[in-house]
Amino acid sequence: MNPLLAQFLAEANDLLVAVDDGLLQLERKPGDPELVNEVFRAAHTFKGSSGLFDFPELTRLTHAAEDLLDAVRSGRLALNSGMADDLLATFDLIRGWLAHVTVHERLPATAGRDAAGLITTLRAPLGGEPTVHEEKTAPVRPVDRAPEWLDALGAEWLLDTANWLATTSATLRFVCYRPDQDCFFRAEDPLHLIRQVPALDKLAVVRPEVWPSTEEYDEYVCLLTFVLATRAAVGELEHLFRYVPDQITIVELDAATMRRHLDGEDEASAPELRQDPEALHVDAELAADARAVLTAAHRTLTVGEPVGTQLAALIGSVTAAARALGVPLDLTDADCEVVNAAVEGVLGRAPVEPAVEPPGLQHPVTVALAVPPAAEPEPGDQAGRADDPGGQVGTRVLKVDQEKVDRLMELVGELNVAKNGLTFLADAAEEEFGSRVFSRRIKDQYAGLHRIAEELQTAVMDIRMLPLSVAFSRFPRLVRDLSRRLGKTIELVTEGAETMADKDVIEALGDPLVHLVRNSLDHGIETPAERITAGKPATARLTLSAVADGDAVLVEVSDDGRGVDPARVRRKAYEKGLISEEELESLSDREAVNLVFRPGFSTADQISELSGRGVGMDAVRASVEKLGGTVVMNSVFGAGTTTRLRLPLSMAVTQVMVVSVAGQRFGIPVDLVVETVRVPAAEMGRVLHQDVLVMRDEVVPVIDLAETLELPCSPDPDRDRAVLVVAVNGQRIGLSVEQFHREVDVILKPLEGLLAYADEFSGTALLGDGLVLLVLNMREVLGLATRVA
Numbered sequence: 080m081n082p083l084l085a086q087f088l089a090e091a092n093d094l095l096v097a098v099d100d101g102l103l104q105l106e107r108k109p110g111d112p113e114l115v116n117e118v119f120r121a122a123h124t125f126k127g128s129s130g131l132f133d134f135p136e137l138t139r140l141t142h143a144a145e146d147l148l149d150a151v152r153s154g155r156l157a158l159n160s161g162m163a164d165d166l167l168a169t170f171d172l173i174r175g176w177l178a179h180v181t182v183h184e185r186l187p188a189t190a191g192r193d194a195a196g197l198i199t200t201l202r203a204p205l206g207g208e209p210t211v212h213e214e215k216t217a218p219v220r221p222v223d224r225a226p227e228w229l230d231a232l233g234a235e236w237l238l239d240t241a242n243w244l245a246t247t248s249a250t251l252r253f254v255c256y257r258p259d260q261d262c263f264f265r266a267e268d269p270l271h272l273i274r275q276v277p278a279l280d281k282l283a284v285v286r287p288e289v290w291p292s293t294e295e296y297d298e299y300v301c302l303l304t305f306v307l308a309t310r311a312a313v314g315e316l317e318h319l320f321r322y323v324p325d326q327i328t329i330v331e332l333d334a335a336t337m338r339r340h341l342d343g344e345d346e347a348s349a350p351e352l353r354q355d356p357e358a359l360h361v362d363a364e365l366a367a368d369a370r371a372v373l374t375a376a377h378r379t380l381t382v383g384e385p386v387g388t389q390l391a392a393l394i395g396s397v398t399a400a401a402r403a404l405g406v407p408l409d410l411t412d413a414d415c416e417v418v419n420a421a422v423e424g425v426l427g428r429a430p431v432e433p434a435v436e437p438p439g440l441q442h443p444v445t446v447a448l449a450v451p452p453a454a455e456p457e458p459g460d461q462a463g464r465a466d467d468p469g470g471q472v473g474t475r476v477l478k479v480d481q482e483k484v485d486r487l488m489e490l491v492g493e494l495n496v497a498k499n500g501l502t503f504l505a506d507a508a509e510e511e512f513g514s515r516v517f518s519r520r521i522k523d524q525y526a527g528l529h530r531i532a533e534e535l536q537t538a539v540m541d542i543r544m545l546p547l548s549v550a551f552s553r554f555p556r557l558v559r560d561l562s563r564r565l566g567k568t569i570e571l572v573t574e575g576a577e578t579m580a581d582k583d584v585i586e587a588l589g590d591p592l593v594h595l596v597r598n599s600l601d602h603g604i605e606t607p608a609e610r611i612t613a614g615k616p617a618t619a620r621l622t623l624s625a626v627a628d629g630d631a632v633l634v635e636v637s638d639d640g641r642g643v644d645p646a647r648v649r650r651k652a653y654e655k656g657l658i659s660e661e662e663l664e665s666l667s668d669r670e671a672v673n674l675v676f677r678p679g680f681s682t683a684d685q686i687s688e689l690s691g692r693g694v695g696m697d698a699v700r701a702s703v704e705k706l707g708g709t710v711v712m713n714s715v716f717g718a719g720t721t722t723r724l725r726l727p728l729s730m731a732v733t734q735v736m737v738v739s740v741a742g743q744r745f746g747i748p749v750d751l752v753v754e755t756v757r758v759p760a761a762e763m764g765r766v767l768h769q770d771v772l773v774m775r776d777e778v779v780p781v782i783d784l785a786e787t788l789e790l791p792c793s794p795d796p797d798r799d800r801a802v803l804v805v806a807v808n809g810q811r812i813g814l815s816v817e818q819f820h821r822e823v824d825v826i827l828k829p830l831e832g833l834l835a836y837a838d839e840f841s842g843t844a845l846l847g848d849g850l851v852l853l854v855l856n857m858r859e860v861l862g863l864a865t866r867v868a
Contacts, residue, residue, distance in 0.1 A: 256272070740816050784816055
């Protein structure tokens with residue numbers, strides 16, 4: 080994929096998100112000029128960037144949307160919900176097109192047909208679509224002359240960009256920004272302005288030819304010059320730099336102008352190409368192509384490629400063909416001398432390419448633009464770099480392919496496995512070889528390696544962390560669309576969106592949150608008329624919040640709707656056969672509310688497009704528990720409902736407690752473990768055929784894990800019982816095991832093959848001694864224990 084296209088696709092998502100967010104805010108704050116300007120600028124930047132590529136349907140559609148936004152910005156139209164719907168539908172279609180472009184590097188075949196209807200709809204408030212004649216006669220900004228400071232961007236980048244632009248009819252804008260030396264005293268921030276340049280493609284920071292001496296250096300004097308290339312329109316740039324117009328120079332260049340500049344020509348050196356304005360355009364194109372071939376040949380010769388004779392012949396062929404076509408090449412004697420010298424250098428001696436630097440712009444320093452620019456350097460640092468002619472202004476953020484980070488996390492897991500093997504080696508040294516000293520040395524090495532591995536694991540996990548705002552970002556649009564469909568007025572509030580969690584958790588959290596939000600909108604929140612009758616505000620409040628809680632993250636979805644009627648839930652569950660008559664009478668209100676997570680349960684009397692089939696809330700619990708989390712619902716009938724999801728911060732590394740059962744080892748997630756106890760056999764009780772243990776005035780049921788897993792075991796009835804107390808779904812349960820082992824960090828692998836459908840196991844892990852550890856799914860194990868009993 081072309082690098083410019085890849086960069087456009089990467090930037091497009093941010094621009095489309097900015098448009099969506101701005102339109103949603105404009106519906107709440109209609110007429111806000113700053114919001115209108117932000118949306119217009121994002122759409123305008125997107126349209127300008129799309130013009131670099133051969134996507135005419137995309138450009139026409141975005142142009143229609145831009146015209147409508149421009150009318151809103153100028154005050155000729157007031158943005159209403161219908162216009163917002165049309166604009167949102169437009170950018171939704173564009174988002175789908177870009178997904179197709181990412182794979183196929185072209186628009187879908189149906190793009191023209193899909194765009195036609197939307198273009199008509201968007202232009203309807205403006206009085207219809209402009210005629211073809213109007214579009215053709217639209218004023219075109221003339222191409223400027225290439226300035227000398229353009230060389231600060233680098234000849235290689237300029238050549239690559241010119242070659243790419245030659246395949247389109249587009250142009251690029253170039254800016255030279257020379258801040259006044261005393262700009263800081265006027266509250267001007269050059270770096271802040273540079274950061275705001277939209278669609279930035281290239282930036283060069285140019286230092287002065289001579290730096291002041293250390294004694295004369297003043298850190299409050301700006302001595303830098305900025306040269307940049309951008310796909311933003313001239314109007315956008317003039318608006319951005321409107322407070323410093325005397326400090327900037329903006330030029331707009333096409334491919335031919337850039338090539339002439341690279342060849343050392345100015346506008347006056349090719350009079351034949353402009354003397355007759357009625358000259359055939361094909362002649363100019365042929366001349367430009369011929370000069371491009373000569374330039375490429377010249378550059379290849381000067382770098383010492385072993386094809387000098389062939390290229391020399393090629394130059395002669397191109398020149399002869401140009402003469403035969405009557406196309407003037409306007410080659411000067413200096414051009415011929417340079418080419419001849421290059422050929423001679425290839426055939427006879429090593430070529431020497433002179434270093435040419437534009438006057439006043441010495442030592443350009445290129446800055447990578449795929450990441451946000453670095454913070455402004457401290458004055459002391461700037462002075463320190465003055466003595467380093469090769470110093471570069473770097474960035475503090477690096478974009479890395481996700482697969483590389485995942486691979487790094489896998490290696491961290493392998494390191495943990497190798498680290499855990501040292502403990503087994505230490506035990507073997509003491510038990511098998513009787514060397515306690517050697518065992519202690521191994522444990523010392525283990526302690527050091529354990530510290531390094533933990534720090535490395537934390538560092539890699541920090542790289543994988545994303546804010547919850549990534550998961551929350553889809554809901555403003557979802558709530559807006561569904562509330563309009565349902566005829567309800569809902570205010571969405573997000574809190575704690577900056578809370579961080581592992582990227583896998585963030586990605587897997589999307590679907591459960593969608594189910595919960597849709598359930599609140601459809602079942603929980605009343606219509607405005609019902610809310611007013613109940614003494615509530617007509618506008619309902621839906622809150623998405625997140626907060627870190629140790630090694631977990633808590634996410635809540637709450638509303639101030641009608642709440643859940645526990646009596647109705649009990650009745651519905653009993654009618655559907657989900658609970659027995661005894662449970663119908665004994666369930667508390669809180670337990671009854673959480674029946675909504677049972678498979679097949681729904682309180683809806685009719686099935687709608689949003690809910691009523693009894694699968695949404697069960698899917699929520701299944702998804703959350705698959706992540707190793709828990710979900711609990713609390714509701715006050717008539718006041719609202721809150722659903723709390725507790726999720727691990729990371730799914731990459733899991734900490735488990737290892738226990739032995741019937742001579743085999745199993746793992747139990749540490750976040751479920753409450754405590755471990757050893758109980759004399761005489762203190763064990765029995766209630767209704769169930770072993771129980773009284774702990775701090777609380778009766779805890781105890782199940783035999785070996786019996787539950789159907790493992791052959793004949794324990795000594797008089798031996799003390801090792802009981803691991805776990806908390807599952809808010810209930811404490813004891814697991815009777817043979818022996819407790821250490822806690823270990825493992826990389827959990829999903830079950831495959833014959834064990835793929837063994838729901839009582841959540842996955843496998845490799846221990847340091849090479850044995851495979853089965854990690855238990857405690858919810859399924861407890862369900863299995865109930866069936867066995």
